[in-house]
Amino acid sequence: MIAHDWFVEHRTDFVARTLEPDEERSFTEHLGGCADCRAAIARLEQELAWLPMGLAPVPPRPGLTRSLVAGALGERRGPPRWLVPFALAASLALSLGAWFWALGTTRAFERQLAQERGRLVEELAMTRDTLGIIREAGMVRHASISMGKKQGGMLIFADERTHRWNVVVYGLPASEPGEVCQFWFITDSGMVRGVEVKTDGRSPALLTLPMPPNARNVMGAALTIEPMGATGAAPAGVELAHLML
Ligand SMILES: [Zn+2]
Incomplete structure (x- = not known):
């Protein structure tokens, strides 16, 4: 004879179908004569139906199907006959809901992973590219720049194979308000405006x-201080560096 406390303690296990077969049999037998446990199990089953229990839905306990069928056939206990189709439909909707919830979460996670992977691949390609230019540079030029007490410089790695430059500007303080540090190409047809260089002194x-x-x-190449927003074809401000290849 099993003490009633055991049944109380194992109600959740019974609903989750984690009991041993002989324990489950004892529990089912006990349910026949214990209204308290029946009520508790019904409540637990209702609560658990709402929870998305991971990816694999828990198969219904054999007794549950039988009691639904018994109800449908008008046997004692179980819901009234007319309620059964609604109960089945509701239970199916809940299972489908749990499935879609789990599926949606997985898809969102996969999307996130794919995005993250794309970002890393892009970053790696950029890093390789930059390192490639430095390693393959057929020409390296340097110019020192003094700005007040600050000592900095501009370093150009020219990759003649891909016709690109890697330019490092270092040691320069942040631009004054309303001014920018401007990079220029010096070509045989004059100066060509390049990009703005963000300096921060660090x-x-x-x-x-x-x-x-x-x-x-x-x-x-040349580096000048220009008024912010200037679009002129030639430098108008102070020249910081002037470097001929
Ligand atoms: Zn009981």
């Missing part, structure tokens, strides 16, 4: 630059 600015379009012959 870490070097690293630029990877293709040769300017329509420029036949790039001969060097």
Whole structure:
């Protein structure tokens, strides 16, 4: 004879179908004569139906199917006959809901992984590209820059194979308000505006630059301080560095 406490303690196990076969048999027998446990089990089953229990839905306990069929056939206990189709439909909807919830979560996770992978691949390609230009550089040029007490410089790695430059600008303080640090290409047809260089006085600015379009012959580079928003074809401000290849 099993003490009633055992049944109370194992109600959840019974609903989750984790009992040994002989324990499950004892529990089923006990349910026949214990209204308390029946009520508790019904409540637990209702609660668990709402929970998405991982990817694999728990198969219904054999007794549950039987009691639903018994109800449908008008036997004692179980819901009234007319309620059964609704109960079945509701239970099916709940299982489907749990499935879609789990499926949706998995898809979102997969999407997130794919995005993260794409970002890493892109970053790796950029890093390889930058390192490639430095390693393959057929020409390296350096110019020192003094700004007040600050000592910095500009370093150009020119990759003649891919016609791109890696430019490092270091040691320069952040630009004054309303001013920018501007990079220029020096070509045989004059100065060509390059990109703005973000300086912060701490870490070097690293630029990877293709040769300017329509420029036949790039001969060097310059760095100037320009008023913010200037679009002129030639530098108007103070020149910081002037470097010929
Ligand atoms: Zn009981």
